[in-house]
Amino acid sequence: MDVSMSRKIIFTFIILAAISFYITLLFNWCLISNVSKSLPIWQNNPIIHNDDTPLMQYSTSVRVVSLLEGNDTDLNDISPKYRLLREQGLKAERQYPNALIIGVKKGGTRALLEFIRIHPDVRAAGSEVHFFDKNYHRGLQWYRSHMPLTLEGQLTIEKTPSYFITKEAPWRVQMMNPSTKLLVVVRDPVTRAVSDYTQATSKKPDLKRFEDLVFINGTVGSIVDTSWGPIKLGLYYKYLSRWLKFFPFSQLLFISGERLILDPAVELKRVQDFLGLKRVVTEKHFYFNATKGFPCLFKSEGHSAPHCLGKTKGRNHPFIDPRVLQRLRDFYRPFNLRFYQMTGINFGWV
Numbered sequence: 044m045d046v047s048m049s050r051k052i053i054f055t056f057i058i059l060a061a062i063s064f065y066i067t068l069l070f071n072w073c074l075i076s077n078v079s080k081s082l083p084i085w086q087n088n089p090i091i092h093n094d095d096t097p098l099m100q101y102s103t104s105v106r107v108v109s110l111l112e113g114n115d116t117d118l119n120d121i122s123p124k125y126r127l128l129r130e131q132g133l134k135a136e137r138q139y140p141n142a143l144i145i146g147v148k149k150g151g152t153r154a155l156l157e158f159i160r161i162h163p164d165v166r167a168a169g170s171e172v173h174f175f176d177k178n179y180h181r182g183l184q185w186y187r188s189h190m191p192l193t194l195e196g197q198l199t200i201e202k203t204p205s206y207f208i209t210k211e212a213p214w215r216v217q218m219m220n221p222s223t224k225l226l227v228v229v230r231d232p233v234t235r236a237v238s239d240y241t242q243a244t245s246k247k248p249d250l251k252r253f254e255d256l257v258f259i260n261g262t263v264g265s266i267v268d269t270s271w272g273p274i275k276l277g278l279y280y281k282y283l284s285r286w287l288k289f290f291p292f293s294q295l296l297f298i299s300g301e302r303l304i305l306d307p308a309v310e311l312k313r314v315q316d317f318l319g320l321k322r323v324v325t326e327k328h329f330y331f332n333a334t335k336g337f338p339c340l341f342k343s344e345g346h347s348a349p350h351c352l353g354k355t356k357g358r359n360h361p362f363i364d365p366r367v368l369q370r371l372r373d374f375y376r377p378f379n380l381r382f383y384q385m386t387g388i389n390f391g392w393v
């Protein structure tokens with residue numbers, strides 16, 4: 044091999060080495076710049092989850108927040124949805140309820156809550172909070188912490204049916220907010236008593252027969268035992284007069300439990316008007332489920348598919364001696380009349 048030939052080989056080798064070095068450099072630069080671009084994306088998009096537990100991911104502590112149920116500090120979160128809300132001047136907060144479904148037990152209170160919360164301007168506490176009866180000692184902050192997050196303009200609603208019969212509840216609610224709107228779902232006290240009893244037997248199957256508990260000495264002709272819870276609770280006028288000592292009549296709305304089953308849209312129209320809401324919940328939201336025998340929903344906040352209320356709503360009632368039922372109707376008649384006079388509504392219980 045002559046000298047000029049070996050020079051050519053060395054020269055070609057140098058050129059090739061330079062090109063390969065340049066390509067490697069270019070490749071590494073692209074790689075580094077892409078990785079650094081993707082890092083802020085991880086940081087700006089924390090994973091949305093229903094739990095508050097921190098999640099370790101990509102060796103980084105990622106705060107897990109729920110858009111709907113998080114606490115107030117979640118608002119400082121940099122999730123794009125919150126940023127969007129903030130940019131629009133919207134702030135999500137927990138607030139005390141503007142309206143309460145105060146009763147009556149077994150009147151159809153769950154149905155009312157589930158129906159009204161379809162409304163986009165309504166947010167509801169999912170379970171009964173029992174603040175104004177059992178949990179009052181826990182304080183208002185505790186109560187508020189059990190409320191859902193709401194945006195400006197949205198109403199907060201809570202339902203605990205035992206409020207209606209709790210002696211202290213009227214003044215306690217008034218102390219919280221004298222403008223609180225009060226919703227009362229009422230139902231024929233006779234069927235309500237049977238419904239109450241049916242629920243009690245589901246928890247205590249060895250409970251005496253309804254017929255044996257209704258009367259003081261257990262016989263049909265004798266005195267109705269008004270100390271027995273299912274009977275006492277049907278004396279609506281008595282409980283209502285307590286509430287009227289603390290709230291003007293205009294702040295109460297009475298919903299017929301029977302109409303809520305037969306024609307939910309009509310009752311929901313009244314409820315929306317009373318709460319100052321646009322009439323959004325209409326007949327289009329309901330269908331009648333013949334098997335269940337009750338109106339059900341096409342969709343709601345938590346379900347995108349048609350669904351009915353749970354198994355504990357719309358139970359089969361036991362057979363009750365018709366003479367006992369008639370005796371109870373006669374017993375309630377004067378008290379119902381008094382209630383009709385107080386509310387200005389004839390609920391048609393016969």
Ligand SMILES: Nc1ncnc2c1ncn2[C@@H]1O[C@H](COP(=O)(O)OS(=O)(=O)O)[C@@H](OP(=O)(O)O)[C@H]1O
Nearest residue numbers: 148149150151152153154238337338352356357358
């Ligand atoms: N749409 C629909 N689906 C199912 N059930 C309905 C509905 N609308 C009203 N109801 C009636 O609601 C009764 C239960 O009342 P409450 O929800 O107030 O009960 S509770 O006090 O919260 O336990 C329940 O009483 P029972 O029939 O005795 O189970 C129902 O009659």
